[in-house]
Amino acid sequence: MSANTPAANLHHLLSCLSDYDPNSLPVAQAQQIIQLFVTPIDSVEKLAIRQALGRVLAADVLSGINVPAYDNSAMDGYAFIGSDLQKKATDNSDPTNQTLTLKVVGAAYAGRAFEGAVQPGECVRIMTGAVMPSSCDTVIPQEWTVEISDSKQATESKQSNLGNLKQIRIPAAQINAGDNRRLKGEDLAIGTTALSKGKILRPADLGLLASLGVAEVAVQRRLRVAIFSTGDELRSLGETLDLGCVYDSNRYTLYGMLTRLGCEIIDMGVIKDDPISLEAAFRSAGENADAIITSGGVSVGAADYTKQMMEKLGDVAFWSIAMRPGRPMAFGKIQSNKSDQANGKGAYLFGLPGNPVAVMVSFYFFVRDALLHMMGAGAAESTSTTSSTSLPLVPAISSVALRKRAGRTEYQRGIVSVATNGQLQVSITGSQGSGILRSMSEANCMVVLHHDQADIAAGEKVDILLFEGLI
Numbered sequence: 001m002s003a004n005t006p007a008a009n010l011h012h013l014l015s016c017l018s019d020y021d022p023n024s025l026p027v028a029q030a031q032q033i034i035q036l037f038v039t040p041i042d043s044v045e046k047l048a049i050r051q052a053l054g055r056v057l058a059a060d061v062l063s064g065i066n067v068p069a070y071d072n073s074a075m076d077g078y079a080f081i082g083s084d085l086q087k088k089a090t091d092n093s094d095p096t097n098q099t100l101t102l103k104v105v106g107a108a109y110a111g112r113a114f115e116g117a118v119q120p121g122e123c124v125r126i127m128t129g130a131v132m133p134s135s136c137d138t139v140i141p142q143e144w145t146v147e148i149s150d151s152k153q154a155t156e157s158k159q160s161n162l163g164n165l166k167q168i169r170i171p172a173a174q175i176n177a178g179d180n181r182r183l184k185g186e187d188l189a190i191g192t193t194a195l196s197k198g199k200i201l202r203p204a205d206l207g208l209l210a211s212l213g214v215a216e217v218a219v220q221r222r223l224r225v226a227i228f229s230t231g232d233e234l235r236s237l238g239e240t241l242d243l244g245c246v247y248d249s250n251r252y253t254l255y256g257m258l259t260r261l262g263c264e265i266i267d268m269g270v271i272k273d274d275p276i277s278l279e280a281a282f283r284s285a286g287e288n289a290d291a292i293i294t295s296g297g298v299s300v301g302a303a304d305y306t307k308q309m310m311e312k313l314g315d316v317a318f319w320s321i322a323m324r325p326g327r328p329m330a331f332g333k334i335q336s337n338k339s340d341q342a343n344g345k346g347a348y349l350f351g352l353p354g355n356p357v358a359v360m361v362s363f364y365f366f367v368r369d370a371l372l373h374m375m376g377a378g379a380a381e382s383t384s385t386t387s388s389t390s391l392p393l394v395p396a397i398s399s400v401a402l403r404k405r406a407g408r409t410e411y412q413r414g415i416v417s418v419a420t421n422g423q424l425q426v427s428i429t430g431s432q433g434s435g436i437l438r439s440m441s442e443a444n445c446m447v448v449l450h451h452d453q454a455d456i457a458a459g460e461k462v463d464i465l466l467f468e469g470l471i
Helices: 010-015 027-037 082-086 151-160 203-211 250-261 275-288 306-313 356-375 438-442
Strands: 044-048 077-080 099-108 122-126 138-141 146-148 167-171 193-195 216-220 224-230 264-271 291-295 314-320 328-335 346-352 393-398 409-418 424-428 445-449 461-466
Touching: 010 027, 010 314, 010 328, 027 328, 027 356, 077 099, 082 099, 193 203, 224 250, 224 275, 250 264, 250 291, 250 356, 264 275, 275 291, 275 306, 275 328, 275 346, 291 356, 306 314, 306 328, 306 346, 314 346, 328 356, 346 356, 356 409, 356 438, 393 445, 409 438, 409 461, 424 445, 424 461
Parallel strands: 099 122, 224 264, 224 291, 291 346, 393 424
Antiparallel strands: 044 216, 077 122, 077 138, 099 167, 146 167, 314 328, 328 346, 393 461, 409 424, 409 445, 445 461
């Protein structure tokens, strides 16, 4: 089954996988299943380009003009006819001393073209970005030229600031016809694709759109994501911590990661381990959101009603993924009204573990790509790597030995720096327990130890995910 073939339901998709084992699911296979099951939203809005930063293009943007709109100079210098280079004077029969003398007949500035005619043996003083005179095709940089003038002419040239010298001499052997000229439509020709559907718009893209005269673009609407945490032991900020209780941190890390991804967030707070409350929360989330992310309640604990409610309301698979941290995970689709699917709405569900580090790891390596796919982000935003995720991994040298058991993927929090030889080196932030959120705060990268890898010796290469720049 290809990624372009939507499954009728999740369990139908899973039945097509001959090696599927929900009790020991490799990371790569879980990522593949999620990508096969989720589909993009189909809702578009038009925005002014200043409001479109970080949004996903809903249609190709075609160039309505040539960029540049005319042949122009790539630097300050003198424009002339390239075929004049064949008319050279040679000093002492040394090819490196071949020179060409040209008569200066005017000047061209950016925004003010030279309107006269340039004949063979003539040139025009030209500034960067200025329109090339119609017969000229070559520009010699100003610093390569030798000015030929008497003292009176030099004084007049300095006073006018036009470079009105009678003649210049250029080193003909150092330049070729056509050099330093930007061609009309060289960057973009009329009718060509400037930006492709599925592109996440970044600052350079806004500048490109403006250069084409495009004031507004069609983008996918923001993805609506509902988040809530489950557990009687959780307290919201401002509440008193009773014995055995902890503050809920997961909604805040999820909020940060989803905000960077450009999602519209529906924060539903902390939901108690109560079947009625949980059912109401799931139905509301399924009605109002495109995706639901929960933390906690997907393990086999006796008091975990979350799993029961997921089964009741949705087409959900429960996995024990061969990874550390973050083994338990639920994935599927929740209906707001399962008994009336024709009228009810639904949302994709990502049931993440309760431990803070496991939540972040699971988000980066499972949820993030799925949400990008739902946003309509194209292949340019989802370049596959050895980790089967769009997140870019880079190699670094481990400065310490790392213990690793083959047969599962492990994610360790690291601090990357540049060694004296210029190579990236990475160390670990200490204890790697899945509940130690401080280890993520101190880290600037994550060390990705792949499924088949075993122990890593100090000095060996490992893959790392850099945190800085993640959207």
